[in-house]
Amino acid sequence: MLIPILSLLSVCAALSVRSSESPSVTLDEGLVVGKRVNNTDRFLGIPYAQPPVGNLRFRQPQTVEPYKGVYNASQFGNLCPQDPEFTVAETSLPYVQSFEERFNAMFPTPNVNQSEDCLNLDVYTPAGTKSGMNLPVVVWFPFASFLFGGSSYINGNTIVERSLQNREQVILVSVNYRLNVFGFLPGQEAKNAEITNLGLRDQRQALRWVQQYISQFGGDPTKVTMWGVNSGSISAGFQMLNNGGDSEGLFSAAWMQSGFPLPLNTYSDLQGTYDALVNATSCQGSSDSLECLRQLPYDQLYQAMLDFPVQQRYERWQVVLDYDFIAQQPETLLRQGKVARVPFVIGCTEDEGTLGALNLTDITTENGTAAYLMQEALPGISMKDVEEIFALYPSDPAAGSPFGTGAMYAITPEYKRLSAIIGDLEYHSQRRFFLNNTAGHQGQDTWSYQSKEFKYPYVGAMDLTDLFNMYGPGDLTDRLISFATTGDPNNGTGIYWPQWSVSSPHQLNIQNDSSFTVEDDTFRTEGINLLMALNIQYPE
Incomplete structure (x- = not known):
């Protein structure tokens, strides 16, 4: 049967509009469909590891299953469980009101669900970028304090659009990683199970995902710059110190702002945090407290985390010296030269302590x-x-x-x-x-x-x-x-x-x-x- 030329043109026009509005990338046997906003193609909420739920709670991130079918990447993925007592900039102090107004206008709190199923990332590319273009990649590790925040707090379009104006096109990847008790459980039990510093391990898995898949988005896996502020910058520093300073080819540079690998408490120094958490749940007295914590209903575990006084939470859920992901104190590793030898930029503001x-x-x-x-x-x-x-x-x-x-x-x-x-x-x-x-x-x-x-x-x-x-x-x-x-x-x-x-x-x-x-x-x-x-x- 012959199809009228007019009908063919209509179909082609419709496909062209759809392609322009809904950019797509093939990953394995799957099709990831994003959204074009101005001159940026956004692919949001892409899983980079298996959901750390059920039996995978309090376990190292597992490689994501091969992609199959169609994946809607037009909306942000879940944020990792947040501490509601903290926001990116809200202190109720009159001295910082002007700062807060400007900050919250630039980084508004996103209307995004929280869930343990949160190991996802966002990819922002110049509109129309295709595989083989080999654009440099910037990987953003969100701040703040390993207690809250996430990839959806920033608008990656800002960086990509500026790179287009500068005629130095880049791709931005923004990563969600586990926070609070879900990402930084201390104690001997966590050490024995090799699950200390899970948030940092999540980041490492995200960098591996970038190596495997970013070329499909038009990125160059050999040109990856880590970028972070505060806890995001601390994270980049610890990635440089991990594995004896061997980057494994996961990154080639770092840009670090107002956050550096500080001297750490050990996992055993914070044993009291683990014990108090267990005692605040029905796992008290359990013969295998860690396995019990894995099986707890989410609401009970989350509430137990919040039972700690607000002023203690910064020091409870933090990076610890575990002699594994972080082999020795940061200053020792630096003095021994066990740090990734990549170019980096490092900066502070003048009045960091106010x-x-x-x-x-x-x-x-x-x-x-x-x-x-x-x-x-x-x-x-x-x-x-x-x-x-x-x-x-x-x-x-x-x-x-x-x-x-x-x-x-x-x-x-x-x-x-x-x-x-x-x-x-x-x-x-x-x-x-x-x-x-x-x-x-x-x-x-x-x-x-x-x-x-x-x-x-x-x-x-x-x-x-x-x-x-x-x-x-x-x-x-x-x-x-x-x-x-x-x-x-x-x-x-x-x-x-x-x-x-x-x-x-x-x-x-x-x-x-x-x-x-x-x-x-x-x-x-x-x-x-x-x-x-x-x-x-x-x-x-």
Whole structure:
């Protein structure tokens, strides 16, 4: 039977529209159908491992079954179970209201379901990208604090669209991984079952998935840059330290912001967390408590996690030294050179410690600060150690953070001192230690920056403010895209960003007026060195 030419043209037109609106990629024997938004093709909620439910709860991630049939990838997949007491930016403190308004407008809380079945990722590609185009890949590890957050908190279109404008096209992959009790169960039982640091193991599995499948989306599996902020950056650092520093070809570079592998508690140090969890459930008294936890109804396990006081949750569900995924303390691995030798960019904001200090405004005296340092920040240090810290971090507001603001913003007599100490202890000292033990080794290319941009009253250029540039998008976005594409954050425009080296620690500074300068990374050297040495000896 002859089909009228008009009918053929109508069918072809319909197929063309459908193809344009619903991009698709073949994975194994399956068809993954995404959605085109502006100039970006989005493939959302793709499983990269088997659902960690039922008997796979509290087990290492299992390779995803071969894809079959048609998979609708037009909507975000499930978020991993979240802690409702925390959101990305919500403190109810008046000092950060302006920051929060801007942050939440840029990163709105997604209307996405939570479920244990959450090991999925999102792939953003320039519209029409096909297999064989071999575009560089950026893998985003979401923040925050291993307690909440996920891939759907960010709009990957921002990065991809900017890369199109820059004519340096990249693909962005955003990964969900297990959080809280589901991803960071400590204790001897977890160690025996080899299930410590499951969230980090999930990330490793996602990187393996990228190696296996990203070429189908038009990506180059040999050019993969890990990118993260806070816990996402910490995660990238631990991926670099895993496996004796052997990347297994899973990544070729890293861009790390405001988060670095800190000295860790061991899995046994947090045995009390495991025991308290078991005792808060019907598993109390069980002969095999871990297997019992696997079989618990989800609601009971989730509630038991929330039974811990809010102020303790940060320290309960964290990365631990397990002598397995993390073989030794991070500083030991770095000193031994057991770190992936890949190019990386590492950065901080100027006033990293102000948000942490806002939670300590009840401390108004020097004695109170001393008690905080000895009991919480550096538990076990002596009064002599405290006196050395005080000599290098005086109570004079002009010397404190937010830096460069004179006597202004002294919310309490100790606020600016505490801000300076916390920022240097948890961020700047860790960044500089990481650099000192990697830069220039075996030809490793390294760059460092400090953001003084978006300096707010009372909190200054606080933690996460550099994301306003990255997801603006702004000049740092351009540097990231260039770095992912060429292995060098210099894109031929603007000021030249020299590499950081031990002998010439040059650092790019982003000023509050968004201009760039290059300065020596030597600020507060004596204090930063002291805090790092004490932190290694007395981990929090």
